[in-house]
Amino acid sequence: MNNVPDNKDFTMTTSGREGIRGWLNPTRYGWERVSYWLQRLTGLGLLIYFIGHVYETSSLTNGINAWNSMLQLTQTLGGHLFLLFVIGASTFHTVNGIRLIFTESGKGLGKPGRPDYPYHAASLNYKQKSGIWVAILLACIAMLYGGMVLFGQGG
Amino acid sequence: MGEENKKVVLKVFRTNYNKNESSHYDEFEVPVNRWTTVLDALLHVKSYSDTSVGIRYSCRMASCGSCGMKINGRPSLACYTKISELNKDVIVCEPLSNFPRIRDLVTDFSQFFDHHKKIEPFIHNDLVPLDIKDKDDLVEFEQSPKEVDDYLQFSYCIKCGLCYSACPTVATDPSFPGPQALSQTYRYIADNRDNDKSTRFNILDERHGIWRCHFAGSCSAVCPKGVDPALGIQLLKGHMMGFSKNDKKVANLRAKNKE
Numbered sequence: 001m002n003n004v005p006d007n008k009d010f011t012m013t014t015s016g017r018e019g020i021r022g023w024l025n026p027t028r029y030g031w032e033r034v035s036y037w038l039q040r041l042t043g044l045g046l047l048i049y050f051i052g053h054v055y056e057t058s059s060l061t062n063g064i065n066a067w068n069s070m071l072q073l074t075q076t077l078g079g080h081l082f083l084l085f086v087i088g089a090s091t092f093h094t095v096n097g098i099r100l101i102f103t104e105s106g107k108g109l110g111k112p113g114r115p116d117y118p119y120h121a122a123s124l125n126y127k128q129k130s131g132i133w134v135a136i137l138l139a140c141i142a143m144l145y146g147g148m149v150l151f152g153q154g155g
Numbered sequence: 156m157g158e159e160n161k162k163v164v165l166k167v168f169r170t171n172y173n174k175n176e177s178s179h180y181d182e183f184e185v186p187v188n189r190w191t192t193v194l195d196a197l198l199h200v201k202s203y204s205d206t207s208v209g210i211r212y213s214c215r216m217a218s219c220g221s222c223g224m225k226i227n228g229r230p231s232l233a234c235y236t237k238i239s240e241l242n243k244d245v246i247v248c249e250p251l252s253n254f255p256r257i258r259d260l261v262t263d264f265s266q267f268f269d270h271h272k273k274i275e276p277f278i279h280n281d282l283v284p285l286d287i288k289d290k291d292d293l294v295e296f297e298q299s300p301k302e303v304d305d306y307l308q309f310s311y312c313i314k315c316g317l318c319y320s321a322c323p324t325v326a327t328d329p330s331f332p333g334p335q336a337l338s339q340t341y342r343y344i345a346d347n348r349d350n351d352k353s354t355r356f357n358i359l360d361e362r363h364g365i366w367r368c369h370f371a372g373s374c375s376a377v378c379p380k381g382v383d384p385a386l387g388i389q390l391l392k393g394h395m396m397g398f399s400k401n402d403k404k405v406a407n408l409r410a411k412n413k414e
Contacts, residue, residue: 014172015329016262018252022326028229029321032372032385036323039369103370106393109386112345115308119381123389124372 032124035132039096042089049086080150087146092139099131162186163238165196167208168249171258180247181205187238193246194222194233197260209259217379220315224260225249230317230377251320266329267316270336274358278343279351296348309342309387311380318374318384330363334374337365338387344394356395365392 026037059070073079102108103123110122165185170178183204185196194212201208212222215234222233227247238246254262283294318334319325325333340359343349359365368388375385 014256016250016252016254016256017329018323018326020327022252022323025228029371029373029376032370033323033376036369036371100370104368104389104392105396105398106390107398109389112306112308112383112386112390113304115311115381115383117381119378119383121372121375121378121381121383121386123375123383123386 030124031129031132035096035099035135038092038136039100042093045085045089046093049082049089083150084143084146088139088143091142092135095135095138096132099128099135103128103131160186161188163196163243164245165193165200166245166247167197167200167259168247169208169259170256171209172256173258181208189237189239191238192234193224193226193231193236193238193248196238196246197233197248209257209261211261218313220313223251223315223317223320225251225320230320232315232317232379235379251316253320253322253325254316262316264314264316267319267333267335268314270332271314271339274332274336274340274343274355276339276343278346278349279354280348281350298347302347305347306342306345309338309345309382309384312339312342312382312384313380315379317377317379318382321373321377323371323373324367324369328363328367331367332359332364334368334384334388337368337391338374338382338384340365341387341391341394344391352394359391360395365395368392 023037023040026034056070056073059066074083108125108128110125113122162184165183166180167183168178169181170176183200185191185199187196194210194215197208197210198212201210210222210224210233212234213219214221217232217235220232223230224233225231225248226233226236227241227243228249230251233248248260250256250260250262254264254267257263280294284292287293312335314335316335318338322331322334324331337359340355344352344355365388370385370389372385374388375383378384
């Protein structure tokens, strides 16, 4: 009895691809996956900021009043929180980006060798992982300072 | 003795796409010991509860790579995952993500193997004729232990597909070769018997090629054989950009000087 169809007959299969859902739940695979997720998220956020920033500065062409009313938007609570996100996102994206320039060039990942049980991946070492922690820490410090300036006296 | 009476609930993803069945989960109570693996538990279900559960397995010792599946949301080999190590009373078994599903826990590996074949996973060497008629045409290659170490860990790949399932790039781009094929490319490039880097570089240096990897490291986190595909891929990128020290070039120059 041979009921096994060949590959072409698997018409009822679904692709099984996770799609963008696969980017979510970053905690399943460790710090590198968290960094991947944050790098994408901050990158998208900064792109949105960049578009908004170009729109904001282009209001200058409509005169000083238009510029001033646009500037008022950043003086609201929502505007301050958005700027705080931009400070944190740009700091994390820059520092983690520098880490990625090194790791994606094969630097700081260790050398291939004979794997022994229980296998530990050389590339997931603490040297490059610490770059993620430093990026998160610096982003937090930058946001803290930014928050003090924005919400402090005269903010 | 009390340990032998412990039971866990095995929640198994069920469907049959060839019969248009909608997907659902079936729950089975399975007795477990300290050494019971998820595969043992699934085989217990097949023997005593429901013979129709579809699984693929063979060696039961993490050598064949057949029993890959998502166990509690993480790609793992069922024969290599002890239930006691999961520390859960409910074990969820699902088919590997990023693979077309066939039935229950069985997935279709055709596309995965196509990516593997595309990178030409064999040694290219001009000195060796492809069809050897006379045994005197056979060429012997000298390799030092250091030169073997450069690629050995990548040759331990069992093609289980766990890295392919965990990769976030594969999740959105079917044309991306995936961690397995990319790390195997490095395996041949790092091998000093191979002397055709440019062919493989041309295969990978394209829109959906190696540059789509952004070092999420998930492939290396799930690899059951210590292959560390992420390391191979990043070293390969380094070679392609000319950053890495080219050990092979140095070895070839030394060999030429010897002559």
